[in-house]
Amino acid sequence: MQNLKCQKCGTHFITENISGVAVKTCVKCKLVFIDGVEVTRLREGHNAYSAGQTISRHAYETTSATHMISEKCPRCEVKLRDEEYIKNSNIHFKLCDKCLSIMFDAGELDKLKHYQISPATKIYDEFEELFPVMKKVLAG
Ligand SMILES: [Zn+2]
Numbered sequence: 001m002q003n004l005k006c007q008k009c010g011t012h013f014i015t016e017n018i019s020g021v022a023v024k025t026c027v028k029c030k031l032v033f034i035d036g037v038e039v040t041r042l043r044e045g046h047n048a049y050s051a052g053q054t055i056s057r058h059a060y061e062t063t064s065a066t067h068m069i070s071e072k073c074p075r076c077e078v079k080l081r082d083e084e085y086i087k088n089s090n091i092h093f094k095l096c097d098k099c100l101s102i103m104f105d106a107g108e109l110d111k112l113k114h115y116q117i118s119p120a121t122k123i124y125d126e127f128e129e130l131f132p133v134m135k136k137v138l139a140g
């Protein structure tokens, strides 16, 4: 886990604990990587709360194969999927369908920072519970 390298520039990550979630940031290009284990924990907490049950690691809602990009997951080396984080915002993030990790490029984080969130804002379906963490990532 400690030896993960950024898939964009090959540099190592530093890990910070943000609201109890281990968030990795590339020291060079500032890409943010959140491990699938952390993401799953957040999603399970959310679902357990609302449905009284836990979910195991399950795949993200699959979309068209056209979203697959050539960048690979630093953990499991499979191709990543590019998705829009907030509908119609043109702010994108990357998902690994295998280990369920997620990644944000620095440029996308910058866009997210300046994006006006309204009550009607539709965040990528399965990641509402991640949003408070992302807000703190942006604030830091
Ligand atoms: Zn990097």
Ligand SMILES: [Zn+2]
Residues within 6 Å of the ligand: 073, 074, 075, 076, 077, 078, 096, 097, 098, 099, 100, 101
């Ligand atoms: Zn992966």
